[in-house]
Amino acid sequence: MEAIQENTYDVIVVGSGISGGWAAKEFTEKGFKTLLIERGRMVEHIKDYPTASKHPWEFEHRNRKTMRDKTENRLISRHYAYNESTRHFYINDDDQEFIQEKPFYWIRGYQLGGKSLLWARQTQRWSDFEFEAPKKYGYGTDWPIRYAELAPWYSHVERFVGIAGNRDGIPNLPDSEVVGSFEMNRVERAIADSIDANYTDRKAIIGRCANLAELAEIQREQGRNKCMARSLCSRGCPFGAYFSSNSSTIPHARKTGNLTIVTDTIVESVEYDETNKRATGVRTISTHDKSGKIYRAKVIFLNAATLNTNLILMNSRSERFPNGLGNDNGLLGRFVTFHNYRGQITADFPGYEDSYYYGRRPTQVFMPAFKNIHHPEPRFMGSYMIAFSASRKRGQGTEETLGAAFKDALTLPGSWKVSMMMQGEVIPIHENHVRLSKDKQDKYGLPQLITSIGYTENDVAMMEDFWAEGTAMLEKAGAKNIQTTDRHEAFGRQPGLEVHDVGGVRMGRDPDTSLLNAHNQLHLCKNVFVTDGACMSSVGNQNPSLTFMALTARAANYAMEQLKEGVL
Numbered sequence: 365m366e367a368i369q370e371n372t373y374d375v376i377v378v379g380s381g382i383s384g385g386w387a388a389k390e391f392t393e394k395g396f397k398t399l400l401i402e403r404g405r406m407v408e409h410i411k412d413y414p415t416a417s418k419h420p421w422e423f424e425h426r427n428r429k430t431m432r433d434k435t436e437n438r439l440i441s442r443h444y445a446y447n448e449s450t451r452h453f454y455i456n457d458d459d460q461e462f463i464q465e466k467p468f469y470w471i472r473g474y475q476l477g478g479k480s481l482l483w484a485r486q487t488q489r490w491s492d493f494e495f496e497a498p499k500k501y502g503y504g505t506d507w508p509i510r511y512a513e514l515a516p517w518y519s520h521v522e523r524f525v526g527i528a529g530n531r532d533g534i535p536n537l538p539d540s541e542v543v544g545s546f547e548m549n550r551v552e553r554a555i556a557d558s559i560d561a562n563y564t565d566r567k568a569i570i571g572r573c574a575n576l577a578e579l580a581e582i583q584r585e586q587g588r589n590k591c592m593a594r595s596l597c598s599r600g601c602p603f604g605a606y607f608s609s610n611s612s613t614i615p616h617a618r619k620t621g622n623l624t625i626v627t628d629t630i631v632e633s634v635e636y637d638e639t640n641k642r643a644t645g646v647r648t649i650s651t652h653d654k655s656g657k658i659y660r661a662k663v664i665f666l667n668a669a670t671l672n673t674n675l676i677l678m679n680s681r682s683e684r685f686p687n688g689l690g691n692d693n694g695l696l697g698r699f700v701t702f703h704n705y706r707g708q709i710t711a712d713f714p715g716y717e718d719s720y721y722y723g724r725r726p727t728q729v730f731m732p733a734f735k736n737i738h739h740p741e742p743r744f745m746g747s748y749m750i751a752f753s754a755s756r757k758r759g760q761g762t763e764e765t766l767g768a769a770f771k772d773a774l775t776l777p778g779s780w781k782v783s784m785m786m787q788g789e790v791i792p793i794h795e796n797h798v799r800l801s802k803d804k805q806d807k808y809g810l811p812q813l814i815t816s817i818g819y820t821e822n823d824v825a826m827m828e829d830f831w832a833e834g835t836a837m838l839e840k841a842g843a844k845n846i847q848t849t850d851r852h853e854a855f856g857r858q859p860g861l862e863v864h865d866v867g868g869v870r871m872g873r874d875p876d877t878s879l880l881n882a883h884n885q886l887h888l889c890k891n892v893f894v895t896d897g898a899c900m901s902s903v904g905n906q907n908p909s910l911t912f913m914a915l916t917a918r919a920a921n922y923a924m925e926q927l928k929e930g931v932l
Contacts, residue, residue, distance in 0.1 A: 373399040373624065374927070376646055376661040378631045378676070381478025382909045383896045383916040384667035385609030385617075386521070390920035392622035396927070399659055400614075401648065402627045403668070404455075404474025407481070409610040413600030415449040423448045442861060443471045445482055445598040453481050453598070461806050465816040469860035470671060476627055477610040478669065479863065482598050485574040485606050485726060486907040487527055489518050493536040493737050493747075494904035497789075501736065503745055504699065504792040504902045505872045508882035511538065517914040525607045525913070526583045528591070528727070529572030537569075537732040537906070544578025546570055546593075549721040551713050551754035551780045552729045558841035559731070566734040571727030571751070574607040574910075586612050593723030606726070626659075628652055630808060633680040634664060634689050634892060643689070643892045649808050663891050663923050663932055667916070670700070670897035671798055674868040675813050677894075678800050690879055690886035696869065697798045700817050701903045703864040704748065704788030706852045707827040709834045711843035713754060713780040720756065720777055728753045733905045735829065744825035746789030747905045750834060754782045782843055786830040789905045790859075791822055792867055817859050819852065864908055866900035884919040891932045895919045 374396040377387045384400065391398045406412075420427050427448045433441040437457050440446060446454055455472045462470055473479045492511040498504035515538070522541040531539040548556060548570055556568035575591040576583060588604030588611060597606050604611035617623040630649045635658060637644045645660035666673045674697050680689035688696045733747035756777040790796075796818065800811035831848040838846050851857035859865070872878020875887040880899055886892045895916035897908060904911075926932040 371399070371657070372660045373397045374661060375399070375663045375665065375923075376401065376659055377665045377667060378646065379403075379478060379667035379669060379672070379896065380476050380609055380614065380625075381667065381669060381896075382480045382483065382609065383912045384478070384665070385480065385613035386913050386916040387665045387667055387895065387920050388617040388623055389613040390917055391924065392617040392620040394924055395622060396924065397622050397624070398617070399624045399626065399661065400617075401629050401631055401646070401659070402474075402476050402478070402625065403630050403651070403672075404476065404478070404627065406625075406627045407475040407477055407610060409604065409615065410602045413602055414452070415599045416596065416602045418449065439469050440471065442469055443863070444861070449596075450482070450598045453600070462813045462815060463801055463804065465814050466818040467858040468815040468817045469858050470815065471860060471863045472669070476614070476625065477608055480608040481600055481610065483863075483909055484907070485597065487522075487525070487540065487572050487574050487910040488730070488906035489538045489540055490514070490904055490906055490911055491536045491538050494902070494906070497736070497747070497904075498792075498902050501740060501745055505870065505874070505877045507901050508871055508873045514911075514914050514918065517918040518910065520917055521910065521913045523580070524582055525574050525612065526576045526580065526588070527572055528575055528577035530570060532567065532569045534567060534569070534732050536737050540572055542572065543576065543580050543583075546573075546577055546725045546727055548729055549754060550716050550719040551782070552752070554716070555752065555754070555782070555838070555841040555843075556729060559837055562840050563837075566731055568729050568731045568752075571730045573727040575726040576605045586616065588612070591726060593725055595724030595726065597726060629657075630810070631668065631676055632810060633676060634666075635660075636680065636682045636684065636689060636889065638682065638684050641889070643889055649810075651808070654808060662927060663893070665916075665920070665923075666892065666894045666898070667896045670865045670868065671813060671815070673894055673896055673898040674700075674798050675800070675810075677869060679811060685888075689892065690888040692888060693876055693879075695877070696879060698794050698868065699792040699870055700796045700798055700865060700867040701790045701792045701900075702817065702859050702866070703862045703903060703905075704790050704819070704823045704826060705785065705862050706819070706823065706850055706857055707786040707788075707830040707834075708849040708851050709784040709831065709838065709846060710849070711782045711784075711838050711846040713782050713843050715842075716780055741829070743829060744822050745791050746822065746826060748786045748788035748826055748830055749905045750784060750786055750830065752782060752784035754780055756780055782838065784834050784838070786827065786834075787905055787907070788823065788826045788830070789903055791820070792870075792902055793820065798868060815860075817865070819859065864897075864903065866897035866903050866908060869894045869898040870901040871899050872901060883922045884915060893919050893923060
């Protein structure tokens with residue numbers, strides 16, 4: 365395909381989600397003319413949230429997945445937040461075909477803001493325990509940075525985003541800059557108190573999340589408001605109460621006058637100048653008419669989300685880089701990892717029937733990791749954190765009632781139930797990878813991505829440890845009828861559904877074993893940066909998005925220094 369037009373900027377940012385929005389914010393507020401390229405459609409904050417305030421009875425299918433969803437969008441519709449009120453923020457399966465060499469669910473949302481409109485908003489910092497673990501325990505490659513280098517950037521991001529939570533003083537879950545907090549209900553507090561009384565190596569805390577329990581002045585300046593605890597976040601929040609690119613970073617960047625947004629445009633590849641040994645721009649395809657353009661810039665930030673960033677780099681072939689930009693070592697697309705959500709525990713919790721709760725809180729109770737932190741665990745590598753919540757189901761006993769008694773029973777809360785889950789670190793291995801098909805293309809003429817990503821026995825051993833530890837903690841707290849479930853076996857919980865896939869373009873100290881340096885630059889092409897999930901050397905046990913944002917802000921400010929000094 366021949367390009368028909370060229371356009372030049374200081375910086376090109378590919379992708380407008382969590383990390384791309386931050387890159388655009390940082391560059392534009394410092395005066396750099398920035399182009400933000402989004403594969404999907406335009407979505408304006410508030411105006412383009414058509415279902416944000418609809419009642420269940422206003423949906424044709426009462427906000428359920430339909431048989432058509434489950435057949436025509438067999439993969440995408442498996443995501444937990446997909447339903448009649450949110451499907452417009454997801455792609456359809458046939459919008460971008462890919463090949464599953466192993467079962468994998470590639471969840472994508474193509475619109476301005478990307479998956480920042482769909483994320484679960486849980487925000488925990490990494491600590492040195494995570495940055496040092498691959499080297500300490502002998503897996504993956506050593507991270508080229510440590511917590512001290514990222515700590516000020518966590519603070520920088522958190523103050524702007526607005527994080528709800530407490531300062532808990534836990535070494536392997538460093539405190540965040542918080543504004544207000546949500547609260548545990550009585551049963552959750554009873555379980556947390558029991559854990560505190562019976563264990564010295566673990567502590568249950570209310571989750572830290574990017575929903576505004578309270579506001580600081582910087583969020584008021586963004587035009588955002590407090591969380592109403594509606595639990596309708598994935599429809600788009602008209603209050604701006606949860607952080608998204610659409611409600612926060614992109615409007616902030618627009619106000620500078622330095623941002624240009626191009627939507628409905630696929631980045632096909634990065635253009636490379638063999639003589640000057642640098643990238644010169646990106647080659648794009650219009651999703652409307654498949655016409656091509658080349659956009660040029662001094663610096664390129666790839667933030668297309670993990671697997672698409674891998675795809676773009678693998679498709680960026682040249683005489684110098686026949687196997688993809690920066691890929692001399694052949695590791696591009698390798699060591700893709702994700703989080704292990706297989707283990708679940710449910711239980712009854714007797715008593716406390718005089719207590720209830722109000723609203724639909726946007727976070728759970730979390731317990732930071734306590735295995736493979738201070739001492740190696742002989743049965744498995746990696747760490748896991750635990751999340752749990754307690755609730756009361758309404759309508760107990762309605763199956764035996766009719767008429768007025770039935771209606772009255774619908775309003776009465778039943779007994780307390782507890783649900784507990786794990787979020788485990790999947791160890792990066794060479795076999796878990798993505799690559800380009802040599803003979804199959806998508807409808808835009810780009811090679812289809814092949815995913816070859818799966819669980820290992822390490823993940824099973826970790827799940828079994830979670831079952832044992834979680835069961836013991838619930839028993840000591842007074843829970844009854846405790847049941848464990850492998851969600852992979854019982855519910856087909858395949859990799860990808862957690863939408864925490866990372867890696868493939870990992871950071872490292874050595875160009876022979878990594879693609880990016882400590883500043884997220886390609887070792888072999890210094891004006892190309894990767895700061896979305898693709899850059900991660902390992903996945904830790906924490907939710908990843910806060911770390912993406914901090915890495916992006918840090919890398920963007922480094923790139924600006926290099927631009928001012930004339931290095932880039």
